Amino acid sequence: MKRTLQILLVLPLSCLHLMTFAQLTQEGQSVKSSFKRDFLNSRVLQHNKTISCGSDTLAYARYNATTFSYINIDPGQSNPVLGAGIYFHIDDTVVLEGVNFYAYSAIAGTPVNCNVYYANTLTKLPAGPPIVSEVKNLRTGYSFWLPPNLHHVMFASPVTVTADFIVTLETTNLTVLTMATNSWTSGDGLGKKYSAIKINNGWSNSINVGGVPFNADFYIEPVVSYKMTPSFEPDPNACLANPVPFRFKNTTSFALNPQFSYEAIDQTLDDNFIWNYGDGSQLDTIKDGLNTYSSNISYWVNLKATFNTWYGQCIDSADIPIPAADLKAEFEATQQGLLVRFKDKSVDAEEWTWVFGDGTPNSTIQNPTHIYSNYGTFPVRLTVKNKGCSSVSTLIMKLDDQTGLHDVDIAKFNVSFSPNPASEFVEIKVDGQLSEDASWSLFNIHGKKVQTAQLKSEQQIDLKPFNRGVYFINFINGSETQTKRLVLK
Structure with missing residues (x-):
């Protein structure tokens, strides 16, 4: 049964005049099921490895149809519609050989432009000029049947397309172009907004038909060849x-x-x-x-x-x-009094998490330096990760005042400073000869270096930029190191 309706296409900034629309309802038979049956019966099967998928016609819109409809593209009304098209997403390069489409005109021989554009992947609308264009003269047709309205366009030379594209039919005069679509009332377009129409101020895929969103796709089917790449x-x-x-x-x-x-x-x-x-x-x-x-x-x-x-x-x-998982956690530690330098020796690690065993925050750098607030025994744990793999290494650190720094303190230089606790500054005095590259570094309680400078026999450190808390000053003189605890109040 054929029904003729009056419809209205509305865009965000434009209102299209009334157009004639004819819809065919196939009672008792789904277009999708019948198309699928005919399609499966006609498909040629292969069983050997193929280099190319050969020439194929992208029948996406027809396959999604619950029923088919016809809609007029009318360039002669006060707010003219000048064309229509459908967007295609591609995974890799395709060769575009031509286009099949279902349309007709009341006047035989009416020319239309079949254009192919690269598409904006966000808007799904044409971007730039056509990459190929062919003129096709339309036949008269039938609003209640599809096969007689099938037209073929073959390009003079195949076109290699490297990104998403949109295929359009565009009017060349004021003659109405009638195009087939699947059903917007049934939502055959699946809300993807692949279809678009052309009006005076450009292309749009925000369309209403008589107050109903145009949730459908035009029957425009590119003929393409391409290669499938398993991966x-x-x-x-x-x-x-x-x-x-x-x-x-x-x-x-x-x-x-x-x-x-x-x-x-x-x-x-x-x-x-x-x-x-x-x-x-x-x-x-x-x-x-x-x-x-x-x-x-x-x-x-x-x-x-x-x-x-x-x-x-x-x-x-x-x-x-x-590949097999080669990940293995491993590290070594060098103690200098309360300051410990950790060196990662893990295999195939991409992420590191250090737990120092004294309740301070973890570290995620590869080779951290940590200053303990007191001597004792601390279980240090390194967890390394690579993608989904993880590995753990644990070392029991024994820090006492007879090792590291205090053995060095007996030697060639000694540092004293006051006041401690301090508030605004601290005065440093060094007994002994200093090397040219002697230096001091200030670390916060988390082991982060916050300041460093050359070490002199007598100097003052400005503490005003730093927050209250416990800090450690590490003094380096040649191969000798001392670490002192400083309280900033």
């Missing part, structure tokens, strides 16, 4: 050394793209992928791989992808090595 990424938080499932994210190009795969729309992709995890376990058929390894050794993982395109099939595979 996958190991979970960055997975680790072979951990007895937990190791996950693989499938990143195969085009096979997961709904505009290139009806199975991506239907979410029936599992049987298209076969995983060999390389450990002798059973082959797995699932979109994203998942396996628990029993040994921390290197494996080669193979993914075989069978991609059912709209009108064909392509098959390929990829092998990616999964």
